[in-house]
Amino acid sequence: MKKKTTRNKWLVFALLLLGFTTTQAQTEYRLTVKDAVDLALKNVADLKNLRIDSAKQEAQNKEIVGSALPQVSGSAQVAHYLTLPKVLFPSAGRTDIYTVLNQEGVKDGSGNTIAAKQEFSVQEFSFVQPWNVTAGVSLNQLLFQPDVFVGLIARKTSIAYATENIKIQEDKTREQVQKAYYQVLIAEQQLEVLQVSLQRFQKLLSDQEQLFKNGFIEKLDIDKTTVSFNNTKSTETQLKNMIELGYAALKFSMGLSQGDKIVLTEKLSTQTVKENILDDGSFNYNNRGEVRLLNTVQKLQELDVKRHRLGYLPTLAFFYQFQQQGMLNKNFSAFTGQNWFWFNSNLVGLNLSVPIFDGMQRKYKIQQAKYTLDKTTNTLDNVKKAIDLEKTSAQINLRNAILNMDAQQKNLELAERVYNTTKKKYEQGVGSSFEVLQADTELQRAQGNYFDALYNAVVARINYFKAIGQLN
Incomplete structure (x- = not known):
């Protein structure tokens, strides 16, 4: 009976609190x-x-x-060639030498023209370095x-x-x-x-x-x-x-x-x-x-x-670009004493679209x-x-x-x-x-x-x- 009375008291208190909150x-x-x-x-x-x-x-x-x-933007790129791109050059071999001798009229010991051996070869060469780093910034200003x-x-x-x-x-x-x-x-x-x-x-x-x-x-x-x-x-x-x-x-x-x-x-x-x-x-x-x-x-x-x-x-805009490029080739260090080579470039101009x-x-x-x-x-x-x-x-x-x-x-x-x-x-x-x-x-x-x-x-x-x- 006492527990029930206590529970009722808590119920009344909760109802009063709810009413107070609503008010x-x-x-x-x-x-x-x-x-x-x-x-x-x-x-x-x-x-x-x-x-x-x-x-x-x-x-x-x-x-x-x-x-x-003005619109300013920056860019950066790091690239490493796993296989270098190459170009082909004719090899200055024996065929070229005999051709020059014939043109000059050179004879062999028997007085005969020296016969050129038909050999032709090419040589592979790359202008690209294994490591390349490029970073730059550009500015564009719309004029009209x-x-x-x-x-x-x-x-x-x-x-x-x-x-x-x-x-x-x-x-x-x-x-x-x-x-x-x-x-x-x-x-x-x-x-x-x-x-x-x-x-x-x-x-x-x-x-x-x-x-x-x-x-x-x-x-x-x-x-x-x-x-x-x-x-x-x-x-x-x-x-x-x-x-x-x-x-x-x-x-x-x-x-x-x-x-x-x-x-x-x-x-x-x-x-x-x-x-x-x-x-x-x-x-x-x-x-x-x-x-x-x-x-x-x-x-x-x-x-x-x-x-x-x-x-x-027409639309007219001004632009400016600055770029710095770095190349790495460790094979050059024996000749130049350095591995990295850095180059800068600047570009300024107007872009007109008519x-x-x-x-x-x-x-x-x-x-x-x-x-x-x-x-x-x-x-x-x-x-x-x-x-x-x-x-x-x-x-x-x-x-x-x-x-x-x-x-x-x-x-x-x-x-x-x-x-x-x-x-x-x-x-x-x-x-x-x-x-x-x-x-x-x-x-x-x-x-x-x-x-x-x-x-x-x-x-x-x-x-x-x-x-x-x-x-x-």
């Missing part, structure tokens, strides 16, 4: 909408990858610069090469391209986070109002039970109120589930773990939605990241056309690059027209959303007055519970319509500032 791993964030956006810009994986791409582009730019700097020249010019433009990609993704992240944030925030405000309605129902049910005990109302009145209370309770449960799902979506859009806790601290009202929405007519297409990105693409493609055109120019005819390949590459540039120009023009449509649509939608929000706010205020008046009449005995329930139902409907209109107005505001390129 410690959870991070709590208290966030305004700006805080949420800033946190997302640091954590979102797509943005992290784009920043890595930007760093990679900088490394590629440095690689291009490196190709224009078209693709490297254009690559050096395009460095800033390529970095600008990577930067604009990051900014476009940042705008998308701002839009996603703000919409997710306000969706949860408005849902929480709606939940607070709904819980007030539940409190009203509980108070009404409590009052009705007393009235029923005193015989002033029927059981039917309590049943009607109970049905409305249960329906509101069900709506509360659905809204809580929606808020939980909204928090999960918000965490994902911010790049946070689902185990983290978020507390929203932003304050939202109809006046907040209406702030800074007046159009001063200062819209500039370059406020939109898509336009800036396409402008950068245009510059890169113009440089690509230039690169192909410069391909007709393209003469490439089968018209470069001409058609230039045409293809121009066609690609023309497509980008057409795309840019179409994007500007789409932005005009988006901006006009966003302005109209925002205007309508604000009008609807104001109307729903007035309806909510009116529904609250109707409910309060109906409730007072019921408490004074000149109204029915049915009228109270009906007024409460209309009040809940007005509240729901108001929060829907508020969220739609917030979304319209976000879309409007995105359309004009000023979403912060």
